[in-house]
Amino acid sequence: MFKKILIANRGEIAVRIIRACREMGIKTVAVFSDIDKEALHVQMADEAVCIGPARAKDSYLNMQNIISAAILTGSEAIHPGFGFLSENSKFAKLCEECNITFIGPSAEAIELMGDKAKAREVMIKNNIPVVPGSDGKVDSLEEAVDIANKIGFPIMIKAAAGGGGRGIRIVRDIDELFKVFDMAKNEAKNAFGDDSMYIEKFIENPKHIEFQILADSYGNVLHLGERDCSMQRKNQKIIEEAPSVILDENLRKKMGKVAIDVAKAVNYKNAGTVEFLVDKNGSFYFIEMNTRIQVEHPVTEMITGIDLIKEQIRIAAGEKLEYSQEDIKIIGHAIECRINAEDVENGFRPSPGKIDFLHFPGGLGVRIDSCIYQGYTIPSSYDSMIAKLIVYAKDRKEAIERMKRALEEFVIEGIKTNIDLHYELLNQKEFIEGTYDTGFLTRFLHR
The missing domain is CATH 3.30.1490.20 (ATP-grasp fold, A domain)
Structure with a gap:
């Protein structure tokens, strides 16, 4: 197992990875831009290295500086999180050349699945249903x-x-x-x-369903069930839940097998997500594979009890998966709301600034993945997502009520957020019934 891992990311995902590493007894190195020197991930890591100025291309996308930081600190592996360099095959290859383990799939798999047209060709050859x-x-x-x-x-x-x-x-x-x-x-x-x-x-108003995959270096591939990511604005997900209300056990089994076949077709290793569209007739089509950990991975963790970040690290360290497909049990229901610093009333304009007051919700079945704290100033240089609120309950009805209660408790002052929008969406008939599709939020906003 690795003794030290560098996290080539920032924000809540960097904090999430540091927590997993700490529980595994692994030392962590944070990298940061000069505007992020007060960021939570910098304070939580064992070591921190400044890798450049605020602009992402000069810091979090600066491969040479990140590799130099890894070598300087004696890091054996790099976890890229999501976004930034997480799906950059050149960076994965560079890590390999520098004898640093990239915690993710091979550069070849990233390159193949990153080219959506090539990936589509491969799927057609392997009899995977495509649009x-x-x-x-x-x-x-x-x-x-x-x-x-x-x-x-x-x-x-x-x-x-x-x-x-x-x-x-x-x-x-x-x-x-x-x-x-x-x-x-x-x-x-x-x-x-x-x-x-x-x-x-173009399939009108489908459901967007994705399957979480884990694959080790010994030919073992399994799925951890699906997530429904149909609540989207401009193709960006804002609410995710697991499991999906539209999948019965038969369809879940069928789609899960296809997801595994996709991973095997490209000799995939580590965690990945196979994304599908499901039409109103229940027909499903492969659209792409994300070769990284997803923003919405916590809902899968809640219903399976499996820590996906730890699994990524174990697989990258050459360990075998400890589970078979039969061991994976989906229990209960989980929902995630992405909390963004944005002004919903003014075209979802980003709302950076200082957090004057902060109160996180709590209680049974409530989880917060976040990078903010009272007094922290959210920079304008990066993505507007500042927290993920995740709830877990014995069934979907209770999960919805728990999420509403948690949103009521969530207070952030000093900036604008989309908390109120989430509360409104959870009270809509289409969400309560689970009949919402990828076009629902656009229709809702234009009522």
Whole structure:
């Protein structure tokens, strides 16, 4: 087992990893930008190294500085968390070249699954159900028109190198396709340095269901059930829950097997998430695989009792999985609300600033993953998520009531947050019944 791990991240995920390491008796090294010197992860780690100025490209995306910090502190492994360099195959390769263990899959798996068009090709070859569309990359407008005519509108044009809901355009007719194709390519080039696009049929108002995967270096692959991530704004998830109300045991088993097949098809190792769309008829389609720990991993931990960060570390250290698929039991229900520093009334504008007063909710079945404290100043340089509120209960009805109670107790003064929006959403008929889909939040906000 590793003696020391460097965490190449910040915020609540850095704090989450430090806690897991501490319980495993592993020393931790935090890296930070100069604007983050008062951050909680810096205070909690055994050591901390400044890696550059506030801009992410000069600090949390600065591979050379992070590797130098790892070598300087004698860190044997790097945990990338999510975002930043977590799905960067070049960084994973650099770690390997410097004899530092990257806590995640191989550079090859990251590269393959990170290229959405290539991943789609591999899935088709392995008989994994995918959304109808192009077999791989679409190079020209003429090719795009041909595919659109075959599969029918509406379609989605997607950046092959995209992620996090970015690089996506919904196109509803041929005239719109002529207008946006080159525009979408240019946007992809600017955002990802790669203008490769692919096309999928746009499935109206589906459910977004993802399966958590664990895979070790000995050929053992298992899933830990699903998460329903259909509550989204602009393709960004804001509420997640597990298990999903739309899956019965038969469909769960079927989708779980396909998720395992996806991981095996790319020789995947470590934790990963296989994402599907499920239409109103119960048909499901692979859309992508996230080759990292997810923001919403706590809901899976709550219903399975398995610490996913610890499993990531054990797998990276060369240990075998201690569980078989038969050992995985899903018990109870969990819900997560992403708490963002944003002004909902003004177009969800980020709301950085000093926290004048803070009160976290507590009680049975309530968990907070956060990086904030009273007196802390939230910087404007990074993502607006400042906390995750997770609840667990014996069933979904009780979980909803517990989440509402916890949101009522959650007080943050000095900045704007989306706490009130979460409370409103939990009281909507569609959420209570579990019938909400990926288009629900947009419809709700435009009522």
